Amino acid sequence: MAKQARAIQTRRVILEAAGAVFDEFGYESATIAEILSRAGVTKGALYFHFASKEELARGVLGEALTTEGVLPQESKLQEWVDVGMVLAHRLPAEPLLSASIRLSADRKARDLFGTSWTGWIDYIAGLLVAAKEQxxxxxxxxxxxxxxxxxxxxxxVEIVATSLENDQTLEARIAVLYDYFLPSVAVPGALRRLDTAPDRGGRVWQAHHEHYGQERAAEPDGVLSSRA
Incomplete structure (x- = not known):
């Protein structure tokens, strides 16, 4: 069990290092040597988990479709808002997420292993189908x-924001995106109840950790939850 846990942790360390390198250099300029240096693991350990740079990139993209931090909401429009705002809150501090956007936007990389966009589109479309039914x-x-x-x-918005030199956060920019986008799709009654404040993502992220932290504390000794 301990050996399996170490293997999972090593794989995660390698993916995070790869994400940081892909985010900084792009796919073509990223090197295995730099990823090894960032991860602090042996070449054998890296190749045990990932056979090539392409497989590493696929692994990074596989981590991209995450709704961690988003709690279920009665309003599916609010849940959709929360997905975008939590991602905007997390992305600047998580190169693994940021790298998935850079890889998806890289045409050469995209031709090799696709993008994370299809998964995101399908997930959000599902929320919007539920919102329409409600x-x-x-x-x-x-x-x-x-x-x-x-x-x-x-x-x-995220790609343009990284090239603009001002003090507006990604969260603030995505909040504006929702404020422009939502009136074209939401009925007025639902629109009035939505929270699109720039700090919405941070508040939801904190509530998520508090919620699952309390659940863990209530579980019997030795039983760990995998939901968070």
């Missing part, structure tokens, strides 16, 4: 088209 969406809205446009817009 009467939160305007009748003309196509959930998949809206999800595709939103993921494109979110990605564009």
């Amino acid at each position: 009467g939160e969406l305007l009748p003309h809205v196509d959930p998949h088209q809206a999800a595709t446009l939103f993921v494109s817009s979110w990605t564009g």
